[in-house]
Amino acid sequence: MSSSIQPEEKKPFPWHLIVFLGPGLLIYVTFSVYPLLDTLILSLYQEQSGESYFVGLENFVTLVTDENWSSAFWNALSNNFQFFAFHMLLQNPIGLILAVLLSSPKLRLAGTYRTLIFMPTMLSVVIIGFVWQLILSPIWGISEEFLYNIGLGQFFDAWLGKEGSALVTLSFISVWQFVGIPMMLIYATLLNIPDDIIDASTVDGANAFQTFLYIKLPLILPTIAMVSILTFVANFNAFELIYAVKGALAGPNFSTDLLGTFFYRTFFGFQLQQGSSTMGAAVATLMFLIILVGVMLFLFFVQRRIQRFQF
Amino acid sequence: MANLQLKNVQKRFGNVDVLHGIDLDIKDGEFVVLIGESGCGKSTLLRLLSGLEEISEGDLIIDDQRVNTAPPAKRGVAMVFQSYALYPHMNVYKNMAFGLKIAGQDKAFVKSKVTDAAKKLKIDHLLERLPRELSGGQRQRVAIGRAIVREPKVFLFDEPLSNLDASLRVQTRVELGKLHQELKATVIYVTHDQTEAMTLGDKIVVMNKGRIEQVGAPLELYHHPKTQFVAGFIGSPKMNFLSGKIHLQGTESTQVMLESGRIIVASVDSSHLHQGQTVTIGLRPEHFSRQCVDNILVGQVSLVEHLGEVSYLYMDLNGEGELVTKVDGDNDHRAGDELSFGIDPRKVYVFDEQGAALDRVKLQ
Amino acid sequence: MRLTQSFLSNISVRNVSKSTTVHAVLLAYTVIALFPILIVIVNSFKDRKGIFRDPLALPTSDTFSMVGFEQVLLRSDFGLFAWNSIIVTVLAVGLVLLLGAMAAWALTEYRFRTNLLITFLFAMGIMIPIRLGTVSILRLMVELNLVNTLTSLVLVYIAQGLPLAVYILSEFVRTIPKELVEAARCDAVSEYRIFFSIILPLLKPAMATVAVFTMIPIWNDLWFPLILAPSEETRTITLGVQQFVGQYVTNWTSVLAALTMAIVPVLILYTIFSRQLIRGLTSGAVK
Numbered sequence: 001m002s003s004s005i006q007p008e009e010k011k012p013f014p015w016h017l018i019v020f021l022g023p024g025l026l027i028y029v030t031f032s033v034y035p036l037l038d039t040l041i042l043s044l045y046q047e048q049s050g051e052s053y054f055v056g057l058e059n060f061v062t063l064v065t066d067e068n069w070s071s072a073f074w075n076a077l078s079n080n081f082q083f084f085a086f087h088m089l090l091q092n093p094i095g096l097i098l099a100v101l102l103s104s105p106k107l108r109l110a111g112t113y114r115t116l117i118f119m120p121t122m123l124s125v126v127i128i129g130f131v132w133q134l135i136l137s138p139i140w141g142i143s144e145e146f147l148y149n150i151g152l153g154q155f156f157d158a159w160l161g162k163e164g165s166a167l168v169t170l171s172f173i174s175v176w177q178f179v180g181i182p183m184m185l186i187y188a189t190l191l192n193i194p195d196d197i198i199d200a201s202t203v204d205g206a207n208a209f210q211t212f213l214y215i216k217l218p219l220i221l222p223t224i225a226m227v228s229i230l231t232f233v234a235n236f237n238a239f240e241l242i243y244a245v246k247g248a249l250a251g252p253n254f255s256t257d258l259l260g261t262f263f264y265r266t267f268f269g270f271q272l273q274q275g276s277s278t279m280g281a282a283v284a285t286l287m288f289l290i291i292l293v294g295v296m297l298f299l300f301f302v303q304r305r306i307q308r309f310q311f
Numbered sequence: 312m313a314n315l316q317l318k319n320v321q322k323r324f325g326n327v328d329v330l331h332g333i334d335l336d337i338k339d340g341e342f343v344v345l346i347g348e349s350g351c352g353k354s355t356l357l358r359l360l361s362g363l364e365e366i367s368e369g370d371l372i373i374d375d376q377r378v379n380t381a382p383p384a385k386r387g388v389a390m391v392f393q394s395y396a397l398y399p400h401m402n403v404y405k406n407m408a409f410g411l412k413i414a415g416q417d418k419a420f421v422k423s424k425v426t427d428a429a430k431k432l433k434i435d436h437l438l439e440r441l442p443r444e445l446s447g448g449q450r451q452r453v454a455i456g457r458a459i460v461r462e463p464k465v466f467l468f469d470e471p472l473s474n475l476d477a478s479l480r481v482q483t484r485v486e487l488g489k490l491h492q493e494l495k496a497t498v499i500y501v502t503h504d505q506t507e508a509m510t511l512g513d514k515i516v517v518m519n520k521g522r523i524e525q526v527g528a529p530l531e532l533y534h535h536p537k538t539q540f541v542a543g544f545i546g547s548p549k550m551n552f553l554s555g556k557i558h559l560q561g562t563e564s565t566q567v568m569l570e571s572g573r574i575i576v577a578s579v580d581s582s583h584l585h586q587g588q589t590v591t592i593g594l595r596p597e598h599f600s601r602q603c604v605d606n607i608l609v610g611q612v613s614l615v616e617h618l619g620e621v622s623y624l625y626m627d628l629n630g631e632g633e634l635v636t637k638v639d640g641d642n643d644h645r646a647g648d649e650l651s652f653g654i655d656p657r658k659v660y661v662f663d664e665q666g667a668a669l670d671r672v673k674l675q
Numbered sequence: 676m677r678l679t680q681s682f683l684s685n686i687s688v689r690n691v692s693k694s695t696t697v698h699a700v701l702l703a704y705t706v707i708a709l710f711p712i713l714i715v716i717v718n719s720f721k722d723r724k725g726i727f728r729d730p731l732a733l734p735t736s737d738t739f740s741m742v743g744f745e746q747v748l749l750r751s752d753f754g755l756f757a758w759n760s761i762i763v764t765v766l767a768v769g770l771v772l773l774l775g776a777m778a779a780w781a782l783t784e785y786r787f788r789t790n791l792l793i794t795f796l797f798a799m800g801i802m803i804p805i806r807l808g809t810v811s812i813l814r815l816m817v818e819l820n821l822v823n824t825l826t827s828l829v830l831v832y833i834a835q836g837l838p839l840a841v842y843i844l845s846e847f848v849r850t851i852p853k854e855l856v857e858a859a860r861c862d863a864v865s866e867y868r869i870f871f872s873i874i875l876p877l878l879k880p881a882m883a884t885v886a887v888f889t890m891i892p893i894w895n896d897l898w899f900p901l902i903l904a905p906s907e908e909t910r911t912i913t914l915g916v917q918q919f920v921g922q923y924v925t926n927w928t929s930v931l932a933a934l935t936m937a938i939v940p941v942l943i944l945y946t947i948f949s950r951q952l953i954r955g956l957t958s959g960a961v962k
Binding site for chain 1: 694697698700701702704705707708709711712714715726727730731774775777778780781782785787793796797800802803804805806807808809810811812813814815830831833834835837838841865866867870891894895896897898913916917920927930931934937938941942945946949953956957
């Protein structure tokens with residue numbers, strides 16, 4: 001045995017891994033993963049005078065069938081779907097149109113338009129809610145005066161105060177605020193399409209509209225799909241706008257109630273009803289499931305079929 | 312198939328003149344190569360022909376029709392882009408069929424066209440693939456196929472080989488030449504590679520700073536460049552240039568004195584110049600000979616490049632400048648060797664101060 | 676010849692009118708996007724009469740008044756709210772950047788058994804909103820005695836911001852050439868020095884993007900301040916404004932002034948950093 005060959009040193013414990021990953025992971029798991037899982041578990045319990053006991057799916061059954069709960073729950077859910085549908089129908093098409101216009105070749109001031117149109121997106125939903133509340137207020141009368149000036153005065157109404165129009169109005173406000181996001185993302189995708197491809201289509205005889213329909217639109221579909229799922233998650237998680245403009249009661253007569261405000265009321269209680277953390281957890285769990293299903297559907301049916309294109 | 316005429320075609324971007332008035336005649340079935348350094352306006356000219364850019368002034372005439380403002384498809388042109396510009400979301404078939412589909416052709420017709428073209432280009436087994444699943448060479452073929460199916464009057468190629476690796480480039484070049492003979496189409500081909508220009512072109516258009524320097528057949532440009540620019544552009548290695556002054560003028564023979572006092576004799580007509588006027592002489596590396604006794608130049612070898620068949624010797628002419636000579640590959644020259652070369656006066660080019668070539672006396 | 680000329684002029688007329696239409700639409704939408712905000716800002720500098728008599732007019736010497744701002748500053752601790760927001764945002768963003776970069780580096784550079792699981796865990800957090808765990812977060816904060824402290828907000832916001840930060844920074848780490856790190860390892864540089872003196876400086880541009888994306892939702896958040904730290908001393912600006920407007924809803928001068936005070940600093944910051952933000956949005960960092 002030659003002594004010059006020494007046994008290989010044992011690989012030292014990878015302390016650096018713990019140092020790099022540990023702190024971030026610890027905070028993330030403690031304040032995000034654990035609470036989420038804990039909430040899911042909590043939704044299977046009930047509490048009475050400080051004692052908690054396992055009740056299985058009873059909270060969920062209560063939510064969807066009990067007369068004190070179910071109408072409020074189904075109302076919030078249905079409102080939430082309307083809220084989402086409204087965004088899909090308005091926010092994405094408007095964003096698409098603005099993005100296409102912004103990407104017109106040799107457009108002057110494109111950067112300025114882009115910056116200004118994106119501005120409302122930067123502000124807090126709460127602030128935007130208040131701003132629109134003032135603008136639409138019949139007391140101040142700005143909107144009313146404006147509508148009279150363009151000859152539509154008779155259509156003015158206290159939209160935010162009426163049961164039939166409050167949710168639509170709030171959807172409008174939200175669309176107005178967030179239209180910048182689809183605009184920006186679609187715009188970026190349009191800019192990434194090489195000029196040569198557009199030129200090739202022109203030489204192939206396509207006019208501007210055909211080029212848009214056959215070349216550009218298919219290439220921005222993945223972006224539109226992504227914007228849609230972002231909108232879905234944001235909408236089913238919305239709270240601030242309703243809370244700022246209509247309060248936790250989401251009036252008039254709960255016509256603007258979304259799952260977010262319903263969750264808040266369930267957890268903290270309102271008027272005579274006592275807050276319940278287990279029922280709150282049950283609502284949160286349902287929201288979690290809805291979002292999860294939405295994201296999964298997106299991943300499995302949309303994302304898989306629409307491949308990204310490298311140029 | 313078409314005749315093309317450009318009359319004083321100009322292009323301005325804002326205040327910047329990019330093309331200063333291009334006159335060019337292209338005959339039916341001709342393979343015309345536009346060549347020049349980057350920024351010389353050759354790609355702009357191609358885009359004007361395609362209709363992707365508007366002509367600022369002048370006329371573009373295809374088959375007696377002024378088509379300045381006609382959209383690309385109406386002009387009957389098809390283009391192959393340097394980047395291939397395949398539609399990334401369409402498979403090969405759809406890429407090739409797109410133009411016909413837009414033109415409203417019926418499906419059976421489109422299918423037969425695309426299948427024919429695909430067979431011709433040997434890509435018929437790839438029709439279902441997406442562009443990103445293809446190699447560079449295959450993409451190139453699809454791009455050509457997309458142009459072929461439309462049966463255009465004029466094919467426009469924008470540096471189509473520059474994204475291919477060297478060996479594939481040679482192979483594709485040969486195939487393009489064959490394809491042209493088969494289709495008998497009018498082709499306008501932009502490149503900065505003189506080998507492509509020399510091998511493919513029936514006619515080469517050398518462009519410089521937005522102007523045409525010279526138009527001619529490949530060998531005509533090689534033997535009779537009209538300007539110093541063309542002389543330097545065509546030929547590899549580049550022509551050597553040495554500056555000097557007219558020593559003795561004449562109609563059949565001219566003597567030029569180099570800065571060192573050495574006299575070089577050239578068979579060119581310098582009768583319109585006067586003695587002492589500054590000129591540049593041009594000597595092609597391949598025209599030097601060790602046996603020749605005329606115009607002897609002596610120098611030291613500073614570097615030898617052996618390419619096998621030939622070798623390039625980089626010579627330092629003891630204060631008269633530097634030059635490259637091309638010699639037979641079967642040699643044992645080394646750096647530091649002192650060598651002398653001669654060159655036939657009939658193979659010496661002379662350019663005046665404006666860069667225009669002096670007329671060479673016709674070789675018998 | 677005349678025919679072709681009229682054809683030519685037709686074309687240029689059509690091009691001009693097309694670009695005019697594009698400008699008209701974009702300008703119209705820009706007005707729609709800015710009008711409500713501008714109206715609020717303009718009217719906050721007027722007295723009550725001026726606000727109601729002619730809302731669209733700029734303040735004149737007759738109607739100009741700062742009374743709204745005076746009232747806001749008198750009746751609420753706006754400076755403190757702003758300070759709270761700044762502290763929470765700066766701490767949370769700073770820690771998200773540092774911890775996120777370290778985690779992204781560890782997850783992309785080192786191979787270990789739980790790597791995939793942890794990567795997946797972080798990826799989930801991009802899509803699943805942390806808010807859904809609020810019930811348990813509140814319980815946890817009560818147990819940790821952190822309710823009504825800025826610490827609770829900082830911790831939650833770090834957890835909220837990390838997933839996207841880890842994702843974007845990981846994508847960026849992958850673009851760093853391996854040779855850089857391998858060369859350093861050959862010189863026996865420690866893993867810590869490799870990260871802090873080679874990798875971290877290279878990550879700067881990506882970190883700027885992450886900073887902007889992390890900062891905006893934190894600054895604008897109402898939910899967690901409302902639930903975790905609603906006390907007067909720990910109120911953030913968004914919560915402060917919400918509470919103030921709720922309380923003085925009929926006092927128009929104050930409400931307009933409060934909103935303006937919340938809007939203007941953000942707009943100024945946005946104008947300064949908009950290029951950075953838009954580059955981040957359009958660079959494909961968030962695909």
